[in-house]
Amino acid sequence: MKRQSMQSLWIKRYIITLLTAILIIAFIYIVWNKENIKEHRLSLVQTLNDSIAVQTIGNQDKIKDQEIHEQYNDILKSFNATPKIIITDHKGQWLNSNFNAVNETRINTDILERENDYDIISTNDLNIPSTDHELYMLKTPIKSDNETYGYVISFVEKNKIDEVHIPFVPILLIAIPSIIIGTILIYYFTRQMTTPIHNISSAARKLSDGEFVTIDSHYKEKELYDFALSFNELSKQLEAHDQLRNELLAGVTHELKTPVASISGLLQAIQDDIVDETDKEEFIKLSLQESRKLNRLIEDLLVFNSFTTDAIKINSDQINLKEFIESTVTHFDYQSDNQNSIIECHNLIDASIHTDRDRLSQVLLNLLNNANQASHRDSTIEIHMNETLDSYNILIKDFGSGVPKDDIEHIFEKFYRGQNKRYDTRGFGLGLPLCKLIMQKLNGNIQLLETSSEGTTFIIKLNKKGVKNG
Template sequence: MFIKNKKRIPLSRYWTSRYLLTLCIGLIVIALLSALWIRNTTLENRINIMKLLTEDMANRIVSSNEIRPPLGRGVPGGFPDRRWMGLESEPFIYIANSDGQVVSSNRPMGPLGKQVDVNIIESKETVQKLQFGENSINFYLVKAPISVNENIIGWVVMMESEIGLVKVNQEYTLLTIMIISLALLGWGAIYFLTKRLSRPIKEVAKAAKQVQEGDYRIHLPLNSKEEEVYELVASFKEMVNRLEQLESLRAELLAGVTHELKTPVTSISGLLQAINDGVVSGEEAKKFLKISLKETTKMNTMVEDLLAFNSFAANAVHLTMIKANMNDLVENIVYQWNASQEEEGIKTTISLLKTDLQIEVDTIRLEQIMMNLLNNAKQAIQEGEIQVSVSFDKDVVYIDVADDGPGIPLNEQAFIFERFFRGEGKKYLHRGLGLGLSLSKMIAQAMKGDLYLKQSSSTGTIFRICLPRE
């Protein structure tokens, strides 16, 4: 059943758009915080400048015991110029006497008019935030006393709206340029990085489609500096090489299996035809029948192996797990195998545990695994010694089956557990389907254990069965 997929987006566009969206959101947040910081810092700095200017004016406009009005704007002893504070417009500056009556101001009209409120003068706060007008515009008022011999004879009052104090077009312009530049730079970096990362993935996807169509001749460069991308490409190429080998092996093994099943059928058919046609009779006919029965038994064993393999592959086999003594179990299996051997010249030795150990195991299935390993060892040595040893550690019991044969060629060791695989040195000497080790490994794994090749060299081969103690 196929599920209809949504419309797919190219990797570079998908991640570039999301990275760019994330970048823009981050830059907007940074811009807002920066603008807020600039506003508050500018407001604080300009209020501090207003305090310094009012104090300076208060010190300079005193003449004897009278208030001397400033001379003008921007000259020594005059009203301070707005450019000293970087303002767009002139702040309101009032010179008032001790009663609050305005003596002089730099602008004819203003929020305070001709009289400074007594509450403003009497307030202990040097900086005050007030609201004036119908729209309740916020103003910041800074005052400084005009003192003579520690007697206050008047006040210098400076006022400016909050909007005027925080207005800094140049800083906001620079901030905007910086944010836009960072956004463009980030987008460019993200675009090229995403494009660089997506290129090898596209190549792997294209190669995967090529493999899907049965073409294993792929070319993927291994020049990527990124470790993860390099591992992806290298692993994919290794997988393709393995698939190509397995595909070639599958065709060869299928032909081998067909041959192995056809050979006994042809043999049986020829022998029975000879008896039926009267070509042989008497004792010779009985001999032909005996050979036919032997071939039938071999073919039946092959079919049973196929059925058992398919059952385990489909997880359709029920295991009967019982408590069993490992020493007794292994000893009985080796004894039964020795009793079934007609040939002489093969010596079997057993190394058991020093203490009895019981584990849960399917005894029939374990016997099936060991019989297969012992038969394989016998085929490998013809004459020699097979060693069976039992050992354990904290959590696992090990059963090793070793022979002193010529060993398994290195180029075949990776495939010995593949279904239907038969080595070059074996398939021409012994008949079979090549399912023994595959089936044995599946049985061991079904019992929560494993079967693997421990070692193989010119001095011999060791297969190890692992079974959990608990």
């Protein structure tokens, strides 16, 4: 399907609109002009009637044809018609006229008494010679001392009055320059409007090819300015995601390769009998430890992907929060590696809530593990509880060095790893993002409450309404 440019489309629309407007204006002008000309011509005839009526007061039967001809020739010198003029008495009896008529003929008094400025009558009603079947009839009473002595009546062929030759040349002289000038202007303005769109379109094609470009956003028009800002923000985000993807690919390769290589080396040493029996047992133990780490890394990826695709279902059950926290701490003490800290629980609330025990345990264990990694040896991790009108809150506080300022706004971004963890701690940067997803599923939330050089506090908010299965 061939598509038109916006500029050509707007120019076509403008020309169609302009031509339509010109036609409508021309039509209105023609109708208005014809009506004006008709009224003007009838007013000339009426003026002739009035002039004759003034002259005939008192001598209606003495006006000669030549005098009447001179009157209408002077007044209607520019009017291509010959009015038929009749003078009657007050009863409508013909007294005089500028054409041959039957003197016994009368004009119906009903017609004479009408108050219309003019009437349209048929030639069949009167014995008046005419090339048209319809006539305009205009009458002026002949009065003296408020007494009507007779009437001056003029008949004009209707087609002569209505026939108007419209001068189309002036209309064309206005229309053609208007179209040309208007087209030039609309071309200029649409070009001003479409040029930024072409620039953005070109930048978008580059963006789709992997070139993360930005565009000038110094536009006066608000819509274009907002569009350019949004595009630049999108480009920056895509560039950041592309960089993150590359780092993730490198990180996944490194994180998976390291334990695989370690396991392979240990098992190869055992197979080649280059270690004694005592070291073999230690090597097997180390291989199992590395395999567990590898398994944990793969599970993190699978679980996170399941949550992002909404494939994980919530199994809600009623739990006692105090017993749950104490049980989770015991579990952490048992299974954690390289534990540096002692966990202390304070102000635990003996309350029950409907939630998914396993998923909530996963969140709490992750926070405890992070706190343990951030803490110095033999330091303390504190767990506190409080409640608000709508939620039970679990606070996990460590006394480590805190979260770096540059990392604070990114800690819940998937695959993001802080500067201090990028090289010395294994993982994909999915721990806190996964906790965020889980808490949203559990109708709750997790936040970084505070952090400083003296430690960090995270808060888990559990809605008192709990969560349903699903």
